[in-house]
Amino acid sequence: MQASELYGRQLALTPLEAQDLPAATQKFVALRVTANRLQCQRCGSVLNRQAAQLPRDQFYCYDCLNLGRVSTLTSLYHISEPNDFPKVDQLTWQGQLTDQQASCAAMIQTKFEAHQRQLLWAVTGAGKTEMLFPGLAWALAQGWRVAIASPRVDVCLELHPRLQAAFANLEIALLHGRQITPYRYCQLTICTTHQLLRFRAAFDVLIVDEVDAFPFAANPRLGYAVEQALKPVSALLYLTATPSQDLLRQVRQHELGLSYLPLRFHQQLLPPIRVTLQPRYWERLKKGKLPWPLRPWLADYANRGQRFLIFVPRVAQLAVVQAAIQQVYPGLKGLTVHASDPERLAKVQAMRNLDVQYLVTTTILERGVTFPGIDVIVLGADDPIFSTAALVQIAGRVGRSKARPTGLVRFICRSYARPVKRAIRQIKLVNRKGRRLRAEMPVVSPLE
Ligand SMILES: [Zn+2]
Numbered sequence: 001m002q003a004s005e006l007y008g009r010q011l012a013l014t015p016l017e018a019q020d021l022p023a024a025t026q027k028f029v030a031l032r033v034t035a036n037r038l039q040c041q042r043c044g045s046v047l048n049r050q051a052a053q054l055p056r057d058q059f060y061c062y063d064c065l066n067l068g069r070v071s072t073l074t075s076l077y078h079i080s081e082p083n084d085f086p087k088v089d090q091l092t093w094q095g096q097l098t099d100q101q102a103s104c105a106a107m108i109q110t111k112f113e114a115h116q117r118q119l120l121w122a123v124t125g126a127g128k129t130e131m132l133f134p135g136l137a138w139a140l141a142q143g144w145r146v147a148i149a150s151p152r153v154d155v156c157l158e159l160h161p162r163l164q165a166a167f168a169n170l171e172i173a174l175l176h177g178r179q180i181t182p183y184r185y186c187q188l189t190i191c192t193t194h195q196l197l198r199f200r201a202a203f204d205v206l207i208v209d210e211v212d213a214f215p216f217a218a219n220p221r222l223g224y225a226v227e228q229a230l231k232p233v234s235a236l237l238y239l240t241a242t243p244s245q246d247l248l249r250q251v252r253q254h255e256l257g258l259s260y261l262p263l264r265f266h267q268q269l270l271p272p273i274r275v276t277l278q279p280r281y282w283e284r285l286k287k288g289k290l291p292w293p294l295r296p297w298l299a300d301y302a303n304r305g306q307r308f309l310i311f312v313p314r315v316a317q318l319a320v321v322q323a324a325i326q327q328v329y330p331g332l333k334g335l336t337v338h339a340s341d342p343e344r345l346a347k348v349q350a351m352r353n354l355d356v357q358y359l360v361t362t363t364i365l366e367r368g369v370t371f372p373g374i375d376v377i378v379l380g381a382d383d384p385i386f387s388t389a390a391l392v393q394i395a396g397r398v399g400r401s402k403a404r405p406t407g408l409v410r411f412i413c414r415s416y417a418r419p420v421k422r423a424i425r426q427i428k429l430v431n432r433k434g435r436r437l438r439a440e441m442p443v444v445s446p447l448e
Pocket of ligand 1: 040041045062063
């Protein structure tokens, strides 16, 4: 094993695998066992003794098993991050930031320089990624090691080519669970938050994109991963369009600095959510019929070639909806996609390539994915599976391109559930702030 494979990492190896490691290698306990407590040192989980039991009084961690087994038969091996990077000419991006983006970008860089923690709360389609470029270029020029992590693999897959285009001469590592290419030591890493568990005191700057997305919001292990992957002196930036109550609490308690941008990059407001109550939509679909008003909407889309996404609450509903559409409009070309669909990436690509006119999808496409000029329909938006954040994110898929900055966001519900009401309210609030900003009036964050 090359030394660079251990720089800033913590790899679980057996004594046999750890033979002939470089002299600088440090070794840590992988699973801490005391009389009444069993804790994995890679993911932080406190384990149930019975569930973690192996033969001959050994134990393993079942919580981070998909990263390779941590057990009492392994140790964690690590080499201190040396920041051993070649000097390259970095930012090749030629684009322009709007004035509002530029002031957020300046704030981001200032906080990097000061090793501070911050939250960038920017509306969907504000151009968050571009706002990172100046600060990233600065950090990379200092020889700092940087990671951009997201809870969602789709977000990583979309970020990687954009960052690679912006930093054309820089080698950028992409790490996620479905990857087959071997690990490489790079100055900039894009990875799922889960992959951060393999790092230790590695990053001078860590950016967590879509921080509110499942499973980060619901998973304390990933918070542990972030702390573990950061150097003791480092900067942390959370990005989100829909901050959780917990993040906002951290802002109020001054644990996080806040930058707020309520206007999209093309200066247009977010499309409002339009709700149609249709108590019997699902019964109609199950009979292979398109409920009102889905039928006239789709007729219009079939006519105009307008592209769209239909979100449904459950995987089992995908085929039902797709069959009903095919029955009535056989000429409309579309696909269904869900999280564990083996062809998921290819199907998303088919939509990107304009090979199909629509996708019927579960919440996996709620964020990170941009299809220019689409409309969105959410069937059963009142289903408990859709949180307020998810609904705001779904609505945010619409109107993202300069060429078509508007579009329709339509929900079909049985009733006005609380998350639906909250999502409508949140978009109205952001648009009020956006209008002020557009009129060059001062904007304070919604917290104040
Ligand atoms: Zn573990």
